[in-house]
Amino acid sequence: MVSRRSFLIHLPIGAMLTAKVALAQGRYPDHPVRFVTPVAAGSGTDVMARQVAAALNAAWGVAVVVENKPGAGGSIGTAHVASAAPDGYTLLITFSTHYTTPWLTQTSYDAVADFKPVSRLASTTLFMVTGKSSPLKTVADVITASKRAPGSINYGSAGQGTPSHMSGALLASMAGIEMTHAPYRNGSQALVDTVNGQVQVAFSGQAALPLVRSGDLRLLAVTAGKRSAHLPDVPTINEAAGIQGYDLASPIWVMAPQDTPDAVINKLSAAFSVITATPEFAAFCAAQFLERDYQPAGQVESTAREESEKWRRLVELTKA
Numbered sequence: 001m002v003s004r005r006s007f008l009i010h011l012p013i014g015a016m017l018t019a020k021v022a023l024a025q026g027r028y029p030d031h032p033v034r035f036v037t038p039v040a041a042g043s044g045t046d047v048m049a050r051q052v053a054a055a056l057n058a059a060w061g062v063a064v065v066v067e068n069k070p071g072a073g074g075s076i077g078t079a080h081v082a083s084a085a086p087d088g089y090t091l092l093i094t095f096s097t098h099y100t101t102p103w104l105t106q107t108s109y110d111a112v113a114d115f116k117p118v119s120r121l122a123s124t125t126l127f128m129v130t131g132k133s134s135p136l137k138t139v140a141d142v143i144t145a146s147k148r149a150p151g152s153i154n155y156g157s158a159g160q161g162t163p164s165h166m167s168g169a170l171l172a173s174m175a176g177i178e179m180t181h182a183p184y185r186n187g188s189q190a191l192v193d194t195v196n197g198q199v200q201v202a203f204s205g206q207a208a209l210p211l212v213r214s215g216d217l218r219l220l221a222v223t224a225g226k227r228s229a230h231l232p233d234v235p236t237i238n239e240a241a242g243i244q245g246y247d248l249a250s251p252i253w254v255m256a257p258q259d260t261p262d263a264v265i266n267k268l269s270a271a272f273s274v275i276t277a278t279p280e281f282a283a284f285c286a287a288q289f290l291e292r293d294y295q296p297a298g299q300v301e302s303t304a305r306e307e308s309e310k311w312r313r314l315v316e317l318t319k320a
Contacts, residue, residue, distance in 0.1 A: 028088060028263075028264055028267065029060060029062045029088065029089065030062070031062070031089065032062060032063040032064065032065055032089070033056070033062065033063070033064045033065070033088070033089050033090075033091065034064075034065055034066075034067055034089060034090045034091065035049045035052075035053050035064065035065070035066045035067070035091050035092075035093050035254075036066075036067050036068075036069055036077050036080055036081050036090060036091065036092050036093070037049045037066060037067070037068055037069070037070075037077060037092075037093050037094070038069055038070060038071075038074035038075070038076065038077030038078050038092070038094055038097065038098075039068065039070050039074065039077075039095075040068055040070045041068050044095075044124060044205065044206070044252075044288060044290070045093060045094065045095050045252055046066065046068060047288060048093060048121060048122065048252050048288075048290070049066045049093040050066050051281070051284050052093075052121065052254075052272065052275055053065065053066050055275045055278075055280070055281070056271060056275070059271060059274070059275070060271075072101075072105075073097055073100075073101040073104060073105065074094065074097035074098065074101050075101050075102075075105070075107045075108075075109075077092070077094075078092060078094065078098060078101070078107070078109060078111075079107065079108045079109050081115075081255065081256075081257060082108070082109035082114040082115065082257060082258075083108075083109075083257075084257050085257070086116075086256065086257040086258065086259040086260040086261075087260065087261075087264070088256060088260055088261070088264035088265075088267075088268065090256075090257070091118065091254055091255065091256050091268070092115070092253075092254070092255040092256070093121075093252065093253070093254055093255075094252070094253055094255060095124075095250045095251065095252050095253070096163055096250040096251070096311060098111055098253065098255070099111050099307055099308045099310075099311035099312075100161065100163075100311045100314070100315055103311065103312045103315040103316075104161050104315060111308055112304045112305055112308050113258065114257070114258050115255040115256065115257065115258055115304075116255070116256045116257070116258050116259070116260050116265055116297070116301065117253060117254075117255055117256075117297055117300035117301045117304060118253075118254040118255060118256050118265055118268045118269055118272065118297055118300075119253070119254045119268070119269050119272040119273070119276075119294065119295065119296060119297060119300065120251050120252070120253050120254075120293055120294060120295035120299075120300050121251075121252045121253070121254065121272060121276055121292075121293070121294060122251070122252050122276070122285055122290040122291060122292055122293050122294075123224070123249045123250060123251045123252065123290070123291050123293040124205065124206075124249060124250050124252070124288075124289070124290050124291070125222045125223050125224035125228055125248075125249045125289075125291070126163060126164055126167050126203050126204060126205055126222070126223040126248065126249075126250075127203070127204055127205070127206075127208045127209070127212075127219055127221075127222060127223070127234075128167070128171075128201060128202075128203055128219075128220045128221045128222075128223065128237065129191070129194060129201065129202055129203075129204060129208050129211075129212065129217040129218060129219055129220060130142075130194065130200060130201045130202075130217065130218050130220060131194050131195050131196070131197050131200075131216070131217060131218070132195075132215055132216055132217065132218055133197065134197065134200060134201075134218065136153075136200060136201065136220075137218070138220060138240055139171075139220050139221050139235075139237055139240035139241045140240065140241060140242065142179075142200070142201060142220070143175050143177055143241060145200075146172075146175075146177035146178060146179055147176075147177055150177070150178035151178045151179070151180050152180075153179045153180065153200045153201065154179070154180045154181075154182045154198075154199040154200050154201075155168040155179050155180070155181060155182060155199060155200070155201045155202060155203065156182045156183075156184055156190030156191070156193055156194055156199040156201070156202035156203075157181065157182070157183055157184065157187070157190060157202070157203055158183075158184060158186055158187035158190060158204070159183050159184060159185065159186075160183045160318065161315060161318050163203075163248065163250055164187060164190070164202070164203040164204060164205075165181060165183065165203075165318050166248060166314040166315070166317060166318055167203035167223045167248050168181060168201075168203055169181070169314070169317040169318050169320065170246060170248055170314060170317060171237060171241065171246065173317055173320075174241075174243050174245065174246055175241055175243060181318075182199045187202075187204050187205065187207055188207060190202045190204065191204055191207060191208055191211060191217070194217060195211060195216045195217060201220070203223065206288065206289045209289065219231075219234055220240065221234065221235050221236060221237045221239075221240040221241075222234055222235075222236055222237070223236075223237055223246070223247075223248040223249065224236060224247060224248070224249035224291070225238065225246070225247030225249070228289070228291065229286075229291060230286055230289050230291075231289075248314070249291070251293060252290070253300065254268070254272065256268070265297050266297065268297075269296045269297040270296075272294065273294060273296060276292055276294040277294070
């Protein structure tokens with residue numbers, strides 16, 4: 001990974017001075033702020049970006065716009081923000097790919113060194129599901145079947161190296177079983193094939209829930225370390241599998257370019273603290289099956305390398 005410091009020489013100094021002058025005069029933000037998301041419009045992270053952008057717009061009276069820059073596992077949008085002026089006017093709203101992509105491919109940025117965390121806003125769990133006609137009624141059934149006939153249980157995912165792939169790989173590793181990974185180009189097709197029985201189980205985001213409500217899929221567990229506030233009767237994989245330490249949830253973070261002045265970071269972080277505590281944000285999270293999970297800048301920054309290492313280990317499991 002090539003650090004932005006190697007190719008940004010003059011920009012940070014001038015931009016930092018501009019930001020500091022604006023702050024000293026109480027003018028930040030005094031022109032539109034851009035939220036860059038490294039995903040396509042309509043995805044969960046994009047919807048979150050638009051929610052908080054609207055809230056900031058209302059609070060500050062300054063336009064906050066969302067710009068989608070998808071592609072290359074999120075690295076296109078992420079690289080764009082890494083090389084932006086560190087003045088608080090170009091921010092990244094991102095999720096687990098921020099840390100996984102640099103472990104999967106060469107990137108022009110360092111996911112830790114080239115960014116200054118602003119806040120963690122929420123986190124999202126995945127769901128382990130099986131078809132309505134499947135004889136697998138619980139996660140324990142999946143483990144038992146896999147031990148009886150190693151490799152006989154196929155699990156569908158949204159593709160190689162994705163969080164849904166990691167979910168199955170982590171379960172296999174922690175439960176000491178062998179399952180066969182069935183990667184798809186997108187998670188929707190994996191769900192279709194789980195409904196019709198071509199794969200026995202799948203790991204998916206909220207796209208699985210309408211099929212659970214219709215009765216076409218059976219929801220076995222959530223992948224987060226604790227139960228979802230929105231689905232309190234659904235067990236975690238820890239509970240359902242009788243193991244400890246399984247936790248695969250993807251946070252949604254706001255990041256700024258490294259060298260962004262602390263005063264800008266602190267003002268943004270405080271604003272997100274207020275936004276995420278509102279009933280409107282709680283209702284939004286409930287509708288999107290997200291867990292409100294606010295953390296301020298300092299807390300996110302203190303665990304950034306640990307977070308990167310966590311996702312590195314998960315990526316390595318998918319290469320096994």
